[in-house]
Amino acid sequence: MITPHVDTHHAPALEVAGLSSGYAGAVVVREVSLAIGAGEILAVLGKNGMGKSTLLKAMMGFLPKMAGSVTIAGTAATRLSPHRVARLGVGYVAQEKALFQDLTVEENLKLAVRGPDFAAALAEVEASFPFLLQRLKQRAGTLSGGEQKMLLMARSLATGARLLLVDEITEGLQPSVIDRLAGVIRSARERHGTTMLLVEQHLPFALAVADRWAVLDRGEIAEAGASSEPDARARVLKHLSV
Amino acid sequence: MTESRRLSLILAAAVLALAAIFAGPYVLDTYSVNVLTRSLLYAAVALTVDLLWGYLGILTFGQSVFFACGAYAAGLVFTHMDFTPGNAALALALGIGAAVFTAAIVGWLAFWHGASALYASVITLVLPIVATQLLYSGGTFTGSSSGLSGFTSFDLSTEAWFWLAGSFLVAMTTLAYIFVQSDAGRLLVAVRENEQRCKYLGLNTSRLKIRVYLACAVIGAVAGYIYAAYAMVVAPELAGFVFGTELVIWTALGGRGTLLGPVFGALIVDYESAQLSGNFPFIWQLIIGTVFVLVIVAFPRGLLPMVFDLPRRLLGLVRPRGDVARPARVALATLATLDAAQTQGAEVGNGPALAVTGVAKRFGSLTVLDGIDFKARAGELVSLVGPNGAGKTTLMRCIADGAERSAGTIIVNGHDIGSRPPEACVAFGVGRKFQMANVFETLTVAECLQIARARHARPSLWRRANILPLPEAAMHVIATTGLDRQLSTPAHLLSHGLKQALELSMVLALEPRVLLLDEPTAGLTKTERMQIGAILIDLTKKQGLCVLLVEHDLDFVREISSRVIVLHQGRIVLDGSVEEVVASELVKQVYAGSGHAGIAHETAPKTGGQEVPA
Numbered sequence: 060m061i062t063p064h065v066d067t068h069h070a071p072a073l074e075v076a077g078l079s080s081g082y083a084g085a086v087v088v089r090e091v092s093l094a095i096g097a098g099e100i101l102a103v104l105g106k107n108g109m110g111k112s113t114l115l116k117a118m119m120g121f122l123p124k125m126a127g128s129v130t131i132a133g134t135a136a137t138r139l140s141p142h143r144v145a146r147l148g149v150g151y152v153a154q155e156k157a158l159f160q161d162l163t164v165e166e167n168l169k170l171a172v173r174g175p176d177f178a179a180a181l182a183e184v185e186a187s188f189p190f191l192l193q194r195l196k197q198r199a200g201t202l203s204g205g206e207q208k209m210l211l212m213a214r215s216l217a218t219g220a221r222l223l224l225v226d227e228i229t230e231g232l233q234p235s236v237i238d239r240l241a242g243v244i245r246s247a248r249e250r251h252g253t254t255m256l257l258v259e260q261h262l263p264f265a266l267a268v269a270d271r272w273a274v275l276d277r278g279e280i281a282e283a284g285a286s287s288e289p290d291a292r293a294r295v296l297k298h299l300s301v
Numbered sequence: 302m303t304e305s306r307r308l309s310l311i312l313a314a315a316v317l318a319l320a321a322i323f324a325g326p327y328v329l330d331t332y333s334v335n336v337l338t339r340s341l342l343y344a345a346v347a348l349t350v351d352l353l354w355g356y357l358g359i360l361t362f363g364q365s366v367f368f369a370c371g372a373y374a375a376g377l378v379f380t381h382m383d384f385t386p387g388n389a390a391l392a393l394a395l396g397i398g399a400a401v402f403t404a405a406i407v408g409w410l411a412f413w414h415g416a417s418a419l420y421a422s423v424i425t426l427v428l429p430i431v432a433t434q435l436l437y438s439g440g441t442f443t444g445s446s447s448g449l450s451g452f453t454s455f456d457l458s459t460e461a462w463f464w465l466a467g468s469f470l471v472a473m474t475t476l477a478y479i480f481v482q483s484d485a486g487r488l489l490v491a492v493r494e495n496e497q498r499c500k501y502l503g504l505n506t507s508r509l510k511i512r513v514y515l516a517c518a519v520i521g522a523v524a525g526y527i528y529a530a531y532a533m534v535v536a537p538e539l540a541g542f543v544f545g546t547e548l549v550i551w552t553a554l555g556g557r558g559t560l561l562g563p564v565f566g567a568l569i570v571d572y573e574s575a576q577l578s579g580n581f582p583f584i585w586q587l588i589i590g591t592v593f594v595l596v597i598v599a600f601p602r603g604l605l606p607m608v609f610d611l612p613r614r615l616l617g618l619v620r621p622r623g624d625v626a627r628p629a630r631v632a633l634a635t636l637a638t639l640d641a642a643q644t645q646g647a648e649v650g651n652g653p654a655l656a657v658t659g660v661a662k663r664f665g666s667l668t669v670l671d672g673i674d675f676k677a678r679a680g681e682l683v684s685l686v687g688p689n690g691a692g693k694t695t696l697m698r699c700i701a702d703g704a705e706r707s708a709g710t711i712i713v714n715g716h717d718i719g720s721r722p723p724e725a726c727v728a729f730g731v732g733r734k735f736q737m738a739n740v741f742e743t744l745t746v747a748e749c750l751q752i753a754r755a756r757h758a759r760p761s762l763w764r765r766a767n768i769l770p771l772p773e774a775a776m777h778v779i780a781t782t783g784l785d786r787q788l789s790t791p792a793h794l795l796s797h798g799l800k801q802a803l804e805l806s807m808v809l810a811l812e813p814r815v816l817l818l819d820e821p822t823a824g825l826t827k828t829e830r831m832q833i834g835a836i837l838i839d840l841t842k843k844q845g846l847c848v849l850l851v852e853h854d855l856d857f858v859r860e861i862s863s864r865v866i867v868l869h870q871g872r873i874v875l876d877g878s879v880e881e882v883v884a885s886e887l888v889k890q891v892y893a894g895s896g897h898a899g900i901a902h903e904t905a906p907k908t909g910g911q912e913v914p915a
Contacts, residue, residue, distance in 0.1 A: 082794055085794065106826055107782070107796045107797070107798035107799050107824065107825060107826065107829070108783075108795065108796035108798070108799050109796075111796075112796065112797060154797050154824075155737060155797070201664060202690065203689050203690040203691075203692075203693075203694060203695075204689070204694060204736045204737070204819075204820070205688075205689025205690065205853075206689050206690045208689075209689070227797070227824060230820075230823045230824055231689075231736065231820055231823055231853065232689065232853060233687075233688050233689050233853050233892055234853065234854075234855060234892065235688075235891075235892060236688075236689060260798070260824060260825070260826060262827070299826045299827065299828065300826075300828045
């Protein structure tokens with residue numbers, strides 16, 4: 060069990076207890092327990108096919124839960140459908156097919172920001188990836204792969220979600236953008252206290268941005284620790300090499 | 302199960318079905334035998350709807366027209382000429398000929414390169430409407446709205462017609478069943494699933510669709526011919542849109558993509574309709590309609606899948622993951638390594654493997670690529686780097702599909718690609734891996750790889766191969782990433798990184814000479830990346846491939862490239878050796894970050910947390 064470090068008197072932003080999930084006939088995530096305090100960032104690492112993306116999909120309610128519970132800021136979310144989970148203030152940044160390809164950049168943002176204050180959302184986009192403001196009328200499908208990832212991140216931050224579940228956002232991004240992204244994420248946390256769970260392959264990025272890390276191995280949490288510990292990198296790498 | 306055992310089982314089932322057909326007239330009353338003879342022939346047409354819709358993904362409303370081709374050929378010949386054995390054969394030939402002719406025209410219109418699936422459906426919808434109008438306007442020749450009747454036909458008993466229709470249906474169903482399970486049959490599903498990937502694996506999907514469509518037209522025509530010879534009456538409704546749509550409904554009701562489902566769907570609904578219309582002449586259509594809605598709501602996949610699912614539902618068990626890794630039906634084997642000169646498609650000559658001259662790409666007023674010129678030799682590994690949005694993926698797309706660029710020429714292994722489609726570029730030696738993993742989601746890993754090899758080894762129409770020979774490089778990627786332990790896993794269950802690896806192996810299975818890789822290692826761990834890097838180096842140095850690689854990990858680029866091209870705002874801004882490019886000020890400014898250490902350094906240490914056991 061991973062417990063939150065930023066110990067507030069409130070309920071943790073996310074609490075997962077004994078969660079098992081998977082696809083028809085296959086248990087991919089096995090009895091995973093973790094908790095993230097409000098404003099905390101947890102990086103979930105691990106080799107391919109170890110259940111990282113499945114864990115996120117199960118928490119969001121896209122996959123059935125075979126056992127266990129999910130609690131979001133004190134509210135039971137185990138049996139909620141994805142749109143209800145989202146209404147609890149959870150933003151899910153999926154790895155594939157997450158944008159409306161035929162809608163413009165602006166329409167993609169408008170659909171995600173449901174409140175009346177679109178100007179504030181645009182200000183948030185300006186703070187993260189300002190180039191998007193020049194491309195508001197462009198169809199999202201015509202953005203390059205990396206630009207789509209940036210729009211995706213900007214969109215989730217602009218929604219004002221309290222908890223972000225982010226699946227491999229650094230994939231396909233150029234190194235300087237990854238640097239910028241690290242800054243964007245830290246700044247979002249400082250300004251809004253956003254809690255985040257980052258599924259990552261990019262180890263330096265993950266350890267730089269997250270407060271804590273956990274390694275998933277065959278659907279179970281194999282090891283966990285704080286990013287600030289000097290041996291964190293070595294301990295994670297031990298699990299990643301074959 | 303061995304291949305011969307599988308085929309014997311199918312044949313045994315067919316023999317049982319034939320026995321049931323033979324027994325039919327002895328246990329059924331004459332009225333039922335009469336009705337069922339018609340239903341059996343309709344079922345054969347429903348079978349073709351399932352092949353096209355359930356397997357190939359083409360929703361067709363026009364199969365009635367092919368049935369009418371056969372039926373009207375018999376009706377017209379027997380009415381306007383004498384009934385002789387010679388004329389009977391002539392009528393059959395005319396019926397099949399008319400169906401093939403119609404199907405060829407419709408197929409060409411509906412499945413040409415670039416036509417959408419919706420377009421095909423609309424054309425098949427128009428077809429029966431046009432055909433009915435033609436029959437109406439045929440005057441006394443076609444009998445107009447009342448059709449043709451009273452012609453002489455084969456002198457067979459009611460039982461004999463039943464046996465003939467039944468045997469025809471059993472034979473067609475058996476052949477179709479063997480076909481869809483064969484290696485060639487898997488191609489149908491692959492085309493339905495992801496036609497784009499099929500084209501980029503060098504498969505001419507339009508031709509495949511037209512061939513299947515022609516075969517289905519022939520089956521429909523023969524069924525129609527038997528129907529007319531038996532019923533001795535033909536009417537324009539046989540070609541109609543209503544009958545065409547009923548065929549689709551029976552297919553959906555029985556369970557599309559199962560072959561047997563639509564056959565039973567057609568038999569049951571047509572037979573029951575006949576019974577009900579006798580007993581409840583005013584409300585029978587309402588009854589049929591209600592049942593149809595109920596079945597579709599309760600069992601959206603149709604009746605047959607529901608019957609097969611029942612035991613699983615009742616047991617309701619979730620198997621642990623270990624059970625998913627069933628023993629694979631196919632064993633992989635390594636193809637004998639060939640020298641670069643021997644390798645297929647290696648008519649390289651002395652020219653460059655890839656020559657790009659003056660290539661531009663514009664979307665309206667937006668210029669994405671402009672004046673791109675470069676040449677790459679066999680044995681070179683050229684990395685394409687540049688900021689997000691610089692046009693790297695667009696350039697890859699222009700090289701792999703002749704219709705993509707707005708200006709310029711591209712020559713691959715001495716062939717000008719002109720405006721040729723992707724499958725023609727593959728034939729010149731191009732292999733493209735997409736940025737987002739692009740595989741056949743419902744097929745297993747082994748099936749995906751088999752389809753990638755279909756261009757080299759023509760798949761059998763009735764057998765399933767149990768050995769799949771793959772080139773060494775593909776085998777390396779499979780072994781490195783552990784895909785060989787998941788050969789029977791459907792691709793949609795693979796993790797993102799494994800999907801990437803699967804697509805890379807599929808592209809390598811093509812044995813390309815010019816390999817286009819768009820972020821091939823995204824989603825893989827550092828260790829796996831380095832192993833794949835080694836495989837790529839091997840491919841270029843030993844087998845003389847020309848590799849063009851888009852990659853963001855500069856360490857990886859430095860490790861494996863022989864040359865780097867930097868793209869910025871749609872133009873080539875640098876082209877040189879790895880050292881020159883990576884050290885250049887420009888790359889540092891527009892591209893590279895502060896480095897990994899940089900990110901780590903910026904981060905203030907977090908409040909001291911202790912380790913908590915998992």
